[in-house]
Amino acid sequence: MGTHIDAPAHFYKGSWRTQQIPIERLMGPGVIINIKDKAVRDPDYRIVMDDVIAYEDKYGRIPDGSIIMMNSGWFERFPDKNAVFNTQNVSDTTTFHFPGFHEDAVEWLIFNRHIYAVGGDTPSFDYGQSQTFPVHILIGRENVIGIENAAYLDRIPESGSTIFIPVVKIDDGSGGPTRLMATYDDGTDSPANSAELPQIALTIILFTICFGFVRI
Amino acid sequence: MGTHIDAPAHFYKGSWRTQQIPIERLMGPGVIINIKDKAVRDPDYRIVMDDVIAYEDKYGRIPDGSIIMMNSGWFERFPDKNAVFNTQNVSDTTTFHFPGFHEDAVEWLIFNRHIYAVGGDTPSFDYGQSQTFPVHILIGRENVIGIENAAYLDRIPESGSTIFIPVVKIDDGSGGPTRLMATYDDGTDSPANSAELPQIALTIILFTICFGFVRI
Numbered sequence: 001m002g003t004h005i006d007a008p009a010h011f012y013k014g015s016w017r018t019q020q021i022p023i024e025r026l027m028g029p030g031v032i033i034n035i036k037d038k039a040v041r042d043p044d045y046r047i048v049m050d051d052v053i054a055y056e057d058k059y060g061r062i063p064d065g066s067i068i069m070m071n072s073g074w075f076e077r078f079p080d081k082n083a084v085f086n087t088q089n090v091s092d093t094t095t096f097h098f099p100g101f102h103e104d105a106v107e108w109l110i111f112n113r114h115i116y117a118v119g120g121d122t123p124s125f126d127y128g129q130s131q132t133f134p135v136h137i138l139i140g141r142e143n144v145i146g147i148e149n150a151a152y153l154d155r156i157p158e159s160g161s162t163i164f165i166p167v168v169k170i171d172d173g174s175g176g177p178t179r180l181m182a183t184y185d186d187g188t189d190s191p192a193n194s195a196e197l198p199q200i201a202l203t204i205i206l207f208t209i210c211f212g213f214v215r216i
Numbered sequence: 217m218g219t220h221i222d223a224p225a226h227f228y229k230g231s232w233r234t235q236q237i238p239i240e241r242l243m244g245p246g247v248i249i250n251i252k253d254k255a256v257r258d259p260d261y262r263i264v265m266d267d268v269i270a271y272e273d274k275y276g277r278i279p280d281g282s283i284i285m286m287n288s289g290w291f292e293r294f295p296d297k298n299a300v301f302n303t304q305n306v307s308d309t310t311t312f313h314f315p316g317f318h319e320d321a322v323e324w325l326i327f328n329r330h331i332y333a334v335g336g337d338t339p340s341f342d343y344g345q346s347q348t349f350p351v352h353i354l355i356g357r358e359n360v361i362g363i364e365n366a367a368y369l370d371r372i373p374e375s376g377s378t379i380f381i382p383v384v385k386i387d388d389g390s391g392g393p394t395r396l397m398a399t400y401d402d403g404t405d406s407p408a409n410s411a412e413l414p415q416i417a418l419t420i421i422l423f424t425i426c427f428g429f430v431r432i
Contacts (some may be wrong), residue, residue, distance in 0.1 A: 002385070087362065089350065166382035166395035169218070179382035179395075 001123070003180050005167045010174045011133060018173030025145065028065040028116045029120025030161035030182055032153055036073040041101045045194065046102035046127050052109065059159035062113045066107075067147075067163040070120030072099045075151035084123060094210075095132070100127030103134040110142050117165055119147025147180070153164050156182045170179045219365045219382045220395050221333075222248045226390045227349060228356025234389030244281040244332045245272065246377035246398055248369055252289040259302050261296065262318035262343050267324065275375035278329045283363075283379040284322075286336030288315045291367035300339060312344030319350040326358050328410075333381055361377025363396070372398045 008015035020099045033055055047070055056062060077083035087095040099122060106125075109115045118139060119125050125146055126135045139146055145165060161184040170176045224231035249271055253260045263286055274277060290316050293299035304309040315338060322341075325331045334355060335341050342351045355362055361381060375398040383392045 026395075026397070027399075110425055164380060164382065164397065167397055168384055168393050175217065177384050179242075179384055180382065180384055181242070183243075 002177060003151070004175055004177050005117075006120075006136065006140075006146035006148065007167075007173060008140045008143045008145065008173045009089055010140060010146065011136040013125050015140050016145050016212060018167060018176045019105075020169045021145065021167070025116045025163060025164060026071060027165065028158060029063040029157075030163040030184075031059075031062050031066045031115075032156065032158040032161075033068065034071045035099060036071060039072040042077060043097040044127055044129050047100070047101040047105050049105050049108060050103045052105050052184055054087055055158075057180050062109070062115075064114040065066045066109075066113060066115050068109060068115050068118040069147070069153055069163070070099065070101065070122070070125070070159045071153035071158075072121055073117075073122040074098060075149075075153070076101055078149070078151070081139035086128065094129075096128030098116065098124075098128040098135065100130065101125050101135050107138055110144055115144060117147055117163075119145075119150060121153055123148055130134050140204070147178070150180055150181045164179045217339075217365060218393060219363075219367070220353065220391055220393050221335075221381055222356075222362035222364065222391045223389060224356045224359045224361065225290040226362065227352040231356050231359050234353060234383060234386045237361065237383070241332045242381045242383065243348070243378060244283045245279040246338075246375075246379040246400075247275075247278050247282045247284045248287050248330075248372065248377075249278040249281030249284065249376040250287045251315060251400050252287060255288040255290065255425070257260070259315060260343055260345050261315040263321050265321050265324060266320045267282075268321050271374075278331075282325075282329060282331050283381065284325060284331050284380070285363065285366060285369055286315065286338070287319065287369035288337055290314060291337040291365075291369070294367070296367070302344060310345075310347070314338045314344040316338075317341050317351050318344070319354055320353050320359055322354055326355070326380060327413055331360060333361035333363055333379075335361075335366060337366050337369055357432060365395070368395055371431040373400055376400055 006022060007018045009017040027048055033051055035045060037046060039182060081090045084098070086097040101118060109118070125148065126133045130192065136146065140170050147165060161182045164181045165178050167176045167178040202209055218345060223234045249267055250265060251261055251267065253263060298304060300311040306310050311404040317334060322334055325334070342349045342362065352362065363381060373375045377398045380397045381394050383394040386392045
């Protein structure tokens with residue numbers, strides 16, 4: 001699978017299927033949580049509340065409706081399956097080792113920051129060692145979108161971008177491929193000319209990885 | 217086919233294939249040319265220079281890098297194949313009658329306004345009666361993107377939106393499905409608070425039509 005979303009219905013019956021997601025939910029402020037150093041030391045790392053608190057200490061309160069993205073540096077391992085799943089046996093899910101989110105942090109973000117989507121640059125926002133997928137179930141229940149196999153997160157600022165998740169509108173889908181995009185202001189819009197619309201100075205693609213492997 | 221793009225390579229060998237289109241080209245100022253009344257009177261109508269001139273007289277100069285969209289009212293005919301192709305025989309392309317663009321107007325827009333994409337709410341930006349597809353060949357040669365089967369164009373202003381064409385990054389593709397989106401400012405951003413980023417007040421989807429029929 002390349003870059004794709006899990007619709008809320010992916011792990012929670014009755015939640016939004018792909019074509020039911022309101023279009024307004026497919027965009028929001030980009031929040032990039034960088035755990036690259038931690039992921040090098042511990043491939044089973046999960047983003048916890050301390051990471052969220054550290055982000056807000058640095059960049060201010062996470063806006064409602066944000067798109068939360070983990071930047072673990074993992075995308076550089078694509079498309080090598082063994083490197084991505086960090087195992088010698090890609091058919092045995094119990095051997096997977098890659099970072100993700102702890103459900104407690106995601107639950108806090110859902111109920112206190114009303115996020116629209118959560119995901120990152122690994123094959124799953126539940127970490128590789130998960131066998132119960134608590135984050136998948138939680139976000140499904142709360143109609144939050146999941147994002148997997150994103151890339152080039154280094155190319156956008158950790159705060160201040162707008163991320164778009166324009167999933168293909170597959171009828172009755174439980175997910176679908178997305179051409180993940182982000183825009184941000186490059187700062188050329190000064191107060192002197194601020195009555196005009198700020199220019200969207202740079203658009204980047206969060207890399208659609210083009211290959212297939214085990215679906216999570 | 218639902219809403220999709222034709223990559224420049226679709227009708228012109230050597231031009232950009234889907235995965236080669238620079239990401240910056242997948243967004244731009246939205247220019248909606250409304251020919252609904254004309255299309256009612258003449259289903260073979262093609263947008264000509266007079267329509268472009270009338271648009272600029274009303275809204276000012278078309279910005280470089282614009283996404284030019286024909287709003288002919290045609291999307292309301294979907295998904296009825298006979299209504300869309302406006303024929304009793306959808307397997308005979310010589311019987312098709314739906315509006316599109318005249319190549320002279322598109323050529324002028326390419327060389328004088330440096331547009332990034334052109335399309336609309338019909339199955340082809342060459343009109344139904346075309347058998348030679350001059351607009352397809354022209355935009356292919358000039359690396360301009362084509363858009364087909366868009367919808368809900370009435371829901372965005374004719375000038376002032378930003379349109380996104382986030383095509384799925386199909387490897388070596390000659391086109392691909394796109395979740396066409398547009399954003400625009402609703403005017404709540406007054407000069408008094410214009411040092412802040414304007415809010416993107418409303419996002420709309422230009423409707424991915426979910427059914428298959430003859431590919432043009």
